Amino acid sequence: MAVPRRAWPWLLLLPTGIALGAVAFWPIVEGLRLSLTNTSLITQSADYVGLENYAGLWSDTRFWNAWWHTIWFTFASTLLETLIGLGMALVLYERFPLRGIVRAAMLVPWAMPTVVTSKMFGWLFDGQNGVVNWVLLNLGLIGEKVNWYGDPDTAMTTIIIADVWKTAPFMALLLLTGLQTIPTSLTEAARMDGARGWTVFWHIRLPLLMPTLLISGLFRALDAFRVFDLVYVLTGGGPADSTETLSTLAYKELFSTLEFGYGSTITTAMFLTEAALAAILCLWLVRQIRRVT
């Protein structure tokens, strides 16, 4: 064939380049352009308006409301998932009968469509006939039925619980593979020297697991920041906007009001926040990993 040797790798990378270029990189740039226009699919306008949309965004309370919700969701779910995942991984590391079955069961929440998770938690936490209310009432932990996701005070918590349920076991499996790479000779030597279980964990396992823990946490946080399915299906952002996140707000702006200009302003702001989050977390991560290794 007449393809020069040095051109081959680029030829093979071309399909990937086209796919990612067209579906990921171009939309980001186009979104930035749209955010500087008053594009609306209703009025058919598409004029350049400069930074007007961004000025509007700055004073848009709905945006900041959603921004804080998203940050809170990201922080709370990542923290809980990492801690609970770590606990689960430590249990799973030990040998016990039926361990394979437990480990297999842990993949179920992860593999399930998020829409199904959302509906499932809608039923579990239903204010009228939900089994969670029934259990808590019978245990005497609550005095009356709680309207979990129908009440602005508890709706976000319910969504965080659903997300933690879905992701913590998967996090545990990632951390487990990290734990398994720690040489057992290290922990055994410490035990020989009389170190107790807690000391072994705190001084040997945890520091060695730290890089895995931080990287999994980073990826989880960046993923949690984009939350859409869970919120959209369970509460649609309500009640009273108490669970509105950036993704759901942007979706409504784009596809309910068809304001693609302003909608793109929200998504561009979101992209920038995510990029900043990624940069900060990466820098922090590199420093932490340098410190422990």
Next chain:
Amino acid sequence: MKRLALYAGALLIFLWSASPFIWQFSTSFQLDRALTSGTPTLWPDPWTFEHYRNVFVEKQLHRYVLNSLFVALATTFLCLAIGSLAAFALSRLRVRGRFGILLTILSVSMFPQITLVGPLYIVASALGLLDTFTALVLIYIALVLPLVTWVLYGYLETLPREIDEAARMDGVGPLRLYWSIILPMTLPSLVTTGLLAFITAWNEFLFALAFTSNIDTQTIPIGIANFTNLYYVPWGDIAAASAVVTAPLILLVLFFQRHIIEGLTQGGIKE
């Protein structure tokens, strides 16, 4: 004492992972009357298949299932084809800026998808691609490609290079090398990544929601999300539909669990 705590922990983890779905499964076989009686029971009494009948006869769940199946399978095969070419080039051919390319590909998997949906919607609408499988498959390919490329690349890096170097000595060109030597060796990893691609496409919600508007192209997540009647939420029907679409995934995952965990950690953590 320590063993007791361990067993308790293991039981807790199992209940955490399995009980919500078990309850959903049980719900799908109970009469609405039993579900709203005020005292939930785990064992259906009496058993009913009414919800399954509703879901297939009235809501035509099988049509969503077929749509999803087509979209997910097309995504999987195309993505494996494209991704394995890229992974092969990055791992086995001389590429300048290999690390930069890998990081760029990885960064795509962290883009907020909502940022992509607006511009792509305008293009799809202009090209007449709304309500088509084509649009969904093209987008899903790009969504899954970063993961597929990384996991395959990670796997290729663990394979010995002696075999393909020997082949190259014999004058085998890059395409032959890819097709007859590398691809067969990558088979285990292709199965894992294929499964991940399938699950992602099967579960995807945002783009399907924005790009499809009728049952001819809507996928399962959209079907289930729209399961609300005007006056009440049909929890039994939702549970039945959930069981139908989740059961195959659970079987796949149980069957391939070891490969999935290995594949993901290879691509995501160790690199």
